[in-house]
Amino acid sequence: xxxxxxxxxxxxxxxxxxxARGDEVRCTIRIMHGLEKAGVIDKRLAxxxxxxxxxxxxxxxxxxxxxxxxxxxxxxxxxQVKLPTKKILKLTFKEKLLQRKDQLRLRLHLSITPPKQTKxxxxxxxxxxxxxxxxxxxxxxxxxxxxxxITCQHK
Amino acid sequence: MSRSTDDTDLQRYxxxxxxARRARQVRERLQTDPEARGRVEALESMRGMxxxxxxxxxxxxxxxxxxxxxxxxxxxxxPPSLSERISGWFRRWGIVAATATAAVVVALAVLLWxxxxxxxxxxxxxxxxxxxxxxxxxxxxxxxxxxxxxxTTVIWVTETSAEGDK
Numbered sequence: 001x002x003x004x005x006x007x008x009x010x011x012x013x014x015x016x017x018x019x020a021r022g023d024e025v026r027c028t029i030r031i032m033h034g035l036e037k038a039g040v041i042d043k044r045l046a047x048x049x050x051x052x053x054x055x056x057x058x059x060x061x062x063x064x065x066x067x068x069x070x071x072x073x074x075x076x077x078x079x080q081v082k083l084p085t086k087k088i089l090k091l092t093f094k095e096k097l098l099q100r101k102d103q104l105r106l107r108l109h110l111s112i113t114p115p116k117q118t119k120x121x122x123x124x125x126x127x128x129x130x131x132x133x134x135x136x137x138x139x140x141x142x143x144x145x146x147x148x149x150i151t152c153q154h155k
Numbered sequence: 156m157s158r159s160t161d162d163t164d165l166q167r168y169x170x171x172x173x174x175a176r177r178a179r180q181v182r183e184r185l186q187t188d189p190e191a192r193g194r195v196e197a198l199e200s201m202r203g204m205x206x207x208x209x210x211x212x213x214x215x216x217x218x219x220x221x222x223x224x225x226x227x228x229x230x231x232x233x234p235p236s237l238s239e240r241i242s243g244w245f246r247r248w249g250i251v252a253a254t255a256t257a258a259v260v261v262a263l264a265v266l267l268w269x270x271x272x273x274x275x276x277x278x279x280x281x282x283x284x285x286x287x288x289x290x291x292x293x294x295x296x297x298x299x300x301x302x303x304x305x306x307t308t309v310i311w312v313t314e315t316s317a318e319g320d321k
Contacts, residue, residue, distance in 0.1 A: 051298045051307045108285075112312075119288035121312050128280040129305070138312040 023075040023108060023154075025093045026123070030149040031067040033141060034060030044068075048133065049148065053152050056137070060145065084088060085146055087112050087120060095152055098126060099111075104130040106152055112136060130154050165191060169198045272310035289317035 032045065034052075039062025041049050050062050071079040073093040080090045094107040105127050112121040121136065128134055130153055137147040166172045168181045195233045278300065287293035296309040 048307075049214040050300060051304075054298050056296055056309065056311055113288065117288075119316075120291055120314065121286070121293070121310070122283070122288050123286045124310060126280050127283065127310075128308075129277040132221070132278040132280060134280045135276070135306065135307065135309040137309060137310070140314065 009088065010138075016136065023093075023096060024077075025073050025096075025108075026155050027071045027073055027079075027091060027150060027152040029069045029071065029081050029089060029091075030065060030151070031069075032147040032149065033064045033066050033084075033144050034137070034147050035062040035064075035144040036060060037062055038061075051135070052147075055097075057147070062144075063147070068077075073152070083112070083139075083148070085141050087114050087139065089148065091152075093152070094125070096130075104154055106130060106154060108110040109148075110134070110136070110150060110151060112148070128152070161191070165195050166198060167194060168204060221247070237267045277303070278307040279305040282308060282310070285310065285314060290314060 003050060003084070032042070032046070032052075034057060036059055041052055041063045043095050044065045044067040045052060045063060052060070057063070066084060069081050071081070071091065073079045073091055073116065075093050075095065077093040078090050080088050083089055090111045090113075092109040094109060097105040099105055106129075107125070107127045109123060110121070111123045114120055126134060131151065133148050133149050133151040135147060137144040137145055164173065164177070164181055173181065181191075185195060239273065279318060282295055287295055292313045292315060294311045294313070296311055298307040298309060300307050
């Protein structure tokens with residue numbers, strides 16, 4: 001009888017909804033700087049070259065990778081990165097979603113605001129394919145524009 | 156005259172190394188001293204045998220083979236050809252060169268490859284909600300991409316305030 005109760009408890013723990021215990025994503029925050037002056041797209045951004053060559057980025061002939069930061073974000077936890085504009089990027093991993101054919105998607109919450117303020121981008125909730133990149137741009141920075149790429153991968 | 160000095164004189168006499176006066180003295184002695192005469196005969200006999208043995212060894216020696224060995228040695232001393240030098244270099248330094256090349260390739264890959272998470276197979280983002288702060292305007296762009304990466308979503312936030320960033 002006691003053995004049956006332990007078995008039931010184990011099953012309950014195993015199949016609890018949202019039983020993503022230990023779930024986390026590994027994210028890379030790429031901080032880029034777009035300039036209209038003649039130049040090239042940083043070689044380390046080769047995988048984004050096509051996107052960065054099209055509107056609304058086509059005006060930028062030079063795109064440099066200023067910094068690349070790796071974060072591990074556990075489920076429902078928030079990690080933050082300070083941007084060169086002094087704004088704070090906060091990223092929260094909400095959950096993982098399974099689509100048809102077992103395609104994995106991630107739901108994340110992102111905010112980019114000055115410290116202790118709600119300006120600029122107080123929050124956006126989005127889903128994206130595993131290892132997909134979301135681009136956030138528009139902040140003026142040193143005669144150019146700051147572009148932030150957020151790429152997350154489920155661990 | 157001691158025995159050892161005597162023997163030395165007789166030996167030198169046999170070898171023709173004595174001066175004229177000393178040689179004459181030895182000859183005079185040999186006429187009167189049968190023991191000395193016997194030693195000189197023994198020495199000359201031994202000398203004759205040694206000469207015969209040396210001559211026989213010289214006859215048996217194959218000088219054509221000896222010359223062949225000398226010639227092959229000279230040829231070995233010739234400087235190696237370009238291909239021999241290259242192959243020798245690879246034998247000696249091949250592993251080092253291969254290791255160094257591999258290290259350079261890895262270093263370049265690390266430097267040039269985008270850091271962090273592997274480049275996306277598919278971007279395909281869906282914005283569920285977007286909250287933009289005061290004095291800012293948010294626009295969502297979709298960049299149509301190739302099949303591999305799908306469409307890429309861009310959130311463009313334009314600040315309408317004068318302050319901006321730097």
